[in-house]
Amino acid sequence: xxxxxxxxxxxxxxxxxxxxxxxxxxxxxxxxxxxxxxxxxxxxxxxxxxxxxxxxxxxxxxxxxxxxxxxxxxxxxxxxxxxxxxxxxxxxxxxxxxxxxxxxxxxxxxxxxxxxxxxxxxxxxxxxxxxxxxxxxxxxxxxxxxxxxxxxxxxxxxxxxxxxxxxxxxxxxxxxxxxxxxxxxxxxxxxxxxxxxxxxxxxxxxxxxxxxxxxxxxxxxxxxxxxxxxxxxxxxxxxxxxxxxxxxxxxxxxxxxxxxxxxxxxxxxxxxxxxxxxxxxxxxxxxxxxxxxxxxxxxxxxxxxxxxxxxxxxxxxxxxxxxxxxxxxxxxxxxxxxxxxxxxxxxxxxxxxxxxxxxxxxxxxxxxxxxxxxxxxxxxxxxxxxxxxxxxxxxxxxxxxxxxxxxxxxxxxxxxxxxxxxxxxxxxxxxxxxxxxxxxxxxxxxxxxxxxxxxxxxxxxxxxxxxxxxxxxxxxxxxxxxxxxxxxxxxxxxxxxxxxxxxxxxxxxxxxxxxxxxxxxxxxxxxxxxxxxxxxxxxxxxxxxxxxxxxxxxxxxxxxxxxxxxxxxxxxxxxxxxxxxxxxxxxxxxxxxxxxxxxxxxxxxxxxxxxxxxxxxxxxxxxxxxxxxxxxxxxxxxxxxxxxx
Amino acid sequence: xxxxxxxxxxxxxxxxxxxxxxxxxxxxxxxxxxxxxxxxxxxxxxxxxxxxxxxxxxxxxxxxxxxxxxxxxxxxxxxxxxxxxxxxxxxxxxxxxxxxxxxxxxxxxxxxxxxxxxxxxxxxxxxxxxxxxxxxxxxxxxxxxxxxxxxxxxxxxxxxxxxxxxxxxxxxxx
Numbered sequence: 001x002x003x004x005x006x007x008x009x010x011x012x013x014x015x016x017x018x019x020x021x022x023x024x025x026x027x028x029x030x031x032x033x034x035x036x037x038x039x040x041x042x043x044x045x046x047x048x049x050x051x052x053x054x055x056x057x058x059x060x061x062x063x064x065x066x067x068x069x070x071x072x073x074x075x076x077x078x079x080x081x082x083x084x085x086x087x088x089x090x091x092x093x094x095x096x097x098x099x100x101x102x103x104x105x106x107x108x109x110x111x112x113x114x115x116x117x118x119x120x121x122x123x124x125x126x127x128x129x130x131x132x133x134x135x136x137x138x139x140x141x142x143x144x145x146x147x148x149x150x151x152x153x154x155x156x157x158x159x160x161x162x163x164x165x166x167x168x169x170x171x172x173x174x175x176x177x178x179x180x181x182x183x184x185x186x187x188x189x190x191x192x193x194x195x196x197x198x199x200x201x202x203x204x205x206x207x208x209x210x211x212x213x214x215x216x217x218x219x220x221x222x223x224x225x226x227x228x229x230x231x232x233x234x235x236x237x238x239x240x241x242x243x244x245x246x247x248x249x250x251x252x253x254x255x256x257x258x259x260x261x262x263x264x265x266x267x268x269x270x271x272x273x274x275x276x277x278x279x280x281x282x283x284x285x286x287x288x289x290x291x292x293x294x295x296x297x298x299x300x301x302x303x304x305x306x307x308x309x310x311x312x313x314x315x316x317x318x319x320x321x322x323x324x325x326x327x328x329x330x331x332x333x334x335x336x337x338x339x340x341x342x343x344x345x346x347x348x349x350x351x352x353x354x355x356x357x358x359x360x361x362x363x364x365x366x367x368x369x370x371x372x373x374x375x376x377x378x379x380x381x382x383x384x385x386x387x388x389x390x391x392x393x394x395x396x397x398x399x400x401x402x403x404x405x406x407x408x409x410x411x412x413x414x415x416x417x418x419x420x421x422x423x424x425x426x427x428x429x430x431x432x433x434x435x436x437x438x439x440x441x442x443x444x445x446x447x448x449x450x451x452x453x454x455x456x457x458x459x460x461x462x463x464x465x466x467x468x469x470x471x472x473x474x475x476x477x478x479x480x481x482x483x484x485x486x487x488x489x490x491x492x493x494x495x496x497x498x499x500x501x502x503x504x505x506x507x508x509x510x511x512x513x514x515x516x517x518x519x520x521x522x523x524x525x526x527x528x529x530x531x532x533x534x535x536x537x538x539x540x541x542x543x544x545x546x547x548x549x550x551x552x553x554x555x556x557x558x559x560x561x562x563x564x565x566x567x568x569x570x571x572x573x574x575x576x577x578x579x580x581x582x583x584x585x586x587x588x589x590x591x592x593x594x595x596x597x598x599x600x601x602x603x604x605x606x607x608x609x610x611x612x613x614x615x616x617x618x619x620x621x622x623x624x625x626x627x628x629x630x631x632x633x634x635x636x637x638x639x640x641x642x643x644x645x
Numbered sequence: 646x647x648x649x650x651x652x653x654x655x656x657x658x659x660x661x662x663x664x665x666x667x668x669x670x671x672x673x674x675x676x677x678x679x680x681x682x683x684x685x686x687x688x689x690x691x692x693x694x695x696x697x698x699x700x701x702x703x704x705x706x707x708x709x710x711x712x713x714x715x716x717x718x719x720x721x722x723x724x725x726x727x728x729x730x731x732x733x734x735x736x737x738x739x740x741x742x743x744x745x746x747x748x749x750x751x752x753x754x755x756x757x758x759x760x761x762x763x764x765x766x767x768x769x770x771x772x773x774x775x776x777x778x779x780x781x782x783x784x785x786x787x788x789x790x791x792x793x794x795x796x797x798x799x800x801x802x803x804x805x806x807x808x809x810x811x812x813x814x815x816x817x818x819x
Binding site: 038039041042043074075077221222223224225226227230231262263264265300301303304305306317318319320321322323379381382383387388419423453455457461466469470473479583585586605607608609612 | 667668669670671672673675676697706707710711712713714728729730731732733734735736739742743746747766767768769770771772773774775777782784786789790791793794
């Protein structure tokens with residue numbers, strides 16, 4: 001009697017994937033991989049793809065176009081990897097439709113790799129610099145995003161051909177206890193923000209003696225400025241699914257839900273397709289890979305409430321109620337969705353599971369720090385030269401991440417602060433740049449790891465205004481259950497609004513501080529507990545900015561619009577130049593008697609367009625704070641008035 | 646108020662019928678209806694309530710909790726301005742103001758001719774392209790006040806062109 005094991009069942013699937021790839025390889029055709037995640041598409045990847053297809057058809061060149069996910073190099077989008085036989089694979093960045101035609105004609109047809117437009121090669125060669133020597137690639141250590149950007153997210157065989165689901169088939173032959181032990185031993189901490197040890201959470205769920213158990217993947221990524229979960233799901237959904245199945249096997253769950261924001265339509269589409277494909281191959285659903293283990297996995301779309309990223313609120317929302325946070329304990333792992341023990345982990349946590357079980361807990365612990373092992377994915381945005389997703393081992397310091405990997409601050413501006421951990425994280429000034437990025441060091445500095453959103457701010461950013469912005473966000477997103485969070489954040493916002501308008505009072509700073517503490521103490525869930533963080537940290541590290549706003553009605557960064565004014569330096573303004581006039585959306589710029597330009601302070605909406613429009617050689621548009629320091633130049637009488645005379 | 650036609654009644658019933666009558670279906674049903682109609686009408690919410698055996702007030706209470714749901718039909722060209730952190734730092738507010746000024750409406754409103762509506766969104770996840778605005782589903786990165794004008798002008802020109810072609814087509818036919 002022949003016995004089928006998960007491995008034997010899986011081998012048949014893998015052979016299928018290998019056969020398909022071999023057939024493609026044997027054709028010997030060049031391959032063009034185009035990054036088609038949301039940021040790629042926003043940067044014009046669809047147009048680029050069409051241009052490639054068109055150019056290949058025009059030149060009568062046969063090649064395979066491969067839509068892949070995102071590599072994380074958002075600054076370089078649309079990013080294209082070209083594999084031309086006889087050449088190392090080459091990255092091209094910022095590939096416009098015009099560039100696409102050029103690559104086809106020059107490189108694929110004539111064998112000229114266009115040295116001036118390429119980013120680098122992925123293999124050693126004599127001609128083209130290798131990308132691995134660039135700081136961005138050299139520091140990165142890809143575990144979670146290792147396959148992202150190299151595989152087609154809508155093709156399960158592509159993932160399998162890159163080693164996907166291999167771990168699952170091997171693990172199904174082990175006992176659930178062994179798998180749990182390995183995860184515990186790896187020291188993996190939840191990547192959603194709080195850093196709770198994943199193994200401990202799983203063990204609690206496993207020990208619960210209830211038949212029904214649920215596994216939920218938290219992909220309700222609401223932090224403005226963070227988009228790593230979206231990119232992972234759009235680029236490699238199967239790695240997350242594989243992690244979830246492994247979790248379900250380890251804890252004994254039969255039902256799973258991926259909770260994704262509805263604002264991520266592409267991610268929703270990619271996951272839906274991935275679930276269908278995985279089910280079709282028997283990798284999820286009934287009797288996975290021929291075993292007795294069944295796991296039903298489905299998708300739930302979140303409806304745009306930030307608080308639903310909090311696990312108890314998320315459960316409420318799945319059950320069809322308002323996403324209001326609930327008291328813990330009982331924790332979801334004891335009593336969660338419909339009262340069943342529920343394991344809720346972040347996308348990045350699940351995506352880490354297959355690599356850990358494949359290569360072992362020891363390997364995982366060899367990366368990162370002692371207390372925060374492994375790697376973390378960050379989305380670094382704001383005022384940096386090379387924004388995008390970066391995966392680095394835990395414990396790398398902020399300076400390396402911001403100034404080296406991401407290229408520092410653009411336009412020769414100075415670094416001012418870095419905001420870590422989403423709207424409820426903290427703003428850290430320059431002296432904290434040497435802080436290692438791990439759960440404990442960041443909390444100590446007053447920020448938090450959060451889910452990995454990092455916003456870099458340059459000297460032109462006003463910290464009071466930034467605190468106001470975050471409070472505006474958390475105040476709107478408060479679910480309303482706890483009075484301190486609901487009413488307190490509104491008052492904090494009111495005070496901050498007053499200060500940014502130049503109506504601050506001397507007593508405000510004390511009130512801000514006290515109220516912040518009260519909100520922290522009087523709120524049930526993470527949202528309220530952390531909402532005052534931006535205020536507390538900016539007050540601690542940038543107090544002099546608050547004082548300038550209140551005492552001098554001056555915004556040192558010249559960002560608060562009520563406290564600043566734009567004017568044109570008549571000594572620098574060029575006679576007869578009209579560059580700024582057309583840029584002004586409200587026609588506030590007029591011509592003076594000397595045929596120079598001036599700003600009508602009453603009409604001006606302070607958008608700053610004229611400053612951008614003014615030719616660099618003149619740089620005549622100036623910004624000043626407090627606003628009353630701007631020179632007032634009277635408008636010459638209008639011609640109509642003269643005619644009337 | 647927008648009248649619900651018999652055909653739309655039918656469509657609502659189809660949307661609701663696809664889901665089991667249990668509380669957990671509430672949010673997915675509302676999402677499905679909004680996908681179909683781009684907003685939730687009072688009639689639709691009453692029908693959902695009847696299907697699930699809860700009060701219309703319950704349905705409304707859940708629907709208003711979530712930012713995704715809207716209760717008025719959006720304009721033909723739905724403009725969304727991203728005000729996530731990265732967009733804010735790079736001047737998203739100015740972009741929003743420019744749209745508001747150009748169209749003469751506030752965020753959350755629709756122009757009288759039902760052509761445009763403006764909404765703010767928290768983060769569309771294209772932070773590297775900040776500031777970002779969406780026109781329908783298309784993302785426009787690196788926005789500037791002058792681009793706002795260009796976008797709206799582009800839509801007007803496109804509309805005029807279509808009207809001219811339609812007129813030409815009609816005169817050819819007659």
